[in-house]
Amino acid sequence: MKRPGLGAIHEKILELLKGAPQGLDVHEIREHLGGTGAIGDQQHLDKRIRELRDYYHAPRRKVAGRWVYVYEGERGKAAADDGKITPRVRAEVLHRAHQRCQMCGRTVGGDGVKLQVDHKIPRTWGGATVSENLWALCEACNQGKRDYFSSFNDAEMQEIMSKESVYERIAETLRLHAPEPTPSWLLEFVANFDDFQDDWQKRLRELRYPVIGMVIPPTLRKLPSGKREAAYRLEKWVDLPANHKFLIKEHERLTKAANAKRRLSGEAK
Ligand SMILES: [Zn+2]
The missing domain is CATH 1.10.10 (Arc Repressor Mutant, subunit A)
Structure with a gap:
């Protein structure tokens, strides 16, 4: 074929x-x-x-x-991902959202919002039309997200998303935004793209280890509505060495060993 x-x-x-x-x-x-x-x-x-x-x-x-x-077979007749969301997948996403906008938390029953099913990582960045990459947003949040994402360079984001290392994806996304802060939810998506749920906050903390040395304090990002949301700002960039995963593991191993030693000598007194 x-x-x-x-x-x-x-x-x-x-x-x-x-x-x-x-x-x-x-x-x-x-x-x-x-x-x-x-x-x-x-x-x-x-x-x-x-x-x-x-x-x-x-x-x-x-x-x-x-x-x-892992190879798991051919895709269905709709060979390429055309971005269309099937009724079954739409129902699954809405069910999972419990009638609640997954960004602002407003509900269909309580606040009268209408929910729309949206790609977390846009298709133009390489996001797939699969349940894990979809969520339910109210119209206002969906519009706000669309406006926000339209300020990004699609080719650059696609390049970032294609990186195998979760550290590189997080760091490059922060760099693309700097000096503006990056919303936490975006970092979470970027970290979990293609993977099963990764502990993105831990990955971010690891980028701050002295062996890497990035400076990424938490901050707040002001939304057009005047509300503020959790975000992180890259204040010091470091080119990630090719062996960054090894360096991070090694740092943890040494820190653990040093702590154990300190505990032991404490007990000896
Ligand atoms: Zn909302």
Whole structure:
């Protein structure tokens, strides 16, 4: 079957994933493709996988403690994601929202708001039309969010979203906004994009570890309505080293060891 936009490299990745029911992480995929020289950098590979997902279910899942891509079959007849929300998915999202706007908390019964189902991460940034990427907003919040998002550069956001590291996604989003603060909810979406729920606040704290050294204090962001919402402002940027995940883990390990030692010497007294 002809898949517009897919080439030999996509076929190769698909073949690999189909042959590995336990899933493959990006490094394994790269290794398998390595000899061909067809895949350049990490971003390039991420992009190819995302293109594949227009036609196939290949989510990233945490299996036995590591993130892998798992092939789960073809998408339905509506091959590419056209952004349309099926009645079943719409009902599921509204049910989950309990008749409440998921941004401002106003309700259908109490406040008379009408709820609209909206893509958290817009499709122009690479967000998919799947239940996890949808939420219910009242008309005012939806409009406010649309206005806010229209000030972003779609290509830049798509580039950020394609980054494999949750740290990079969070940090780059903050940088794109600086010196303006970034709303907490946006950081949460960006962190959880493609992943199962990540502890985005912990990831943000880790960016502040001395081994990384970013300065990202919490603050408030003023909304057009005059209300304020929780946000974070990037006050000092640091280029993330390639081994940032390792540095963060190592810092935690050393801090833990130092604390244990301190406790022990405290008990000895
Ligand atoms: Zn609302």
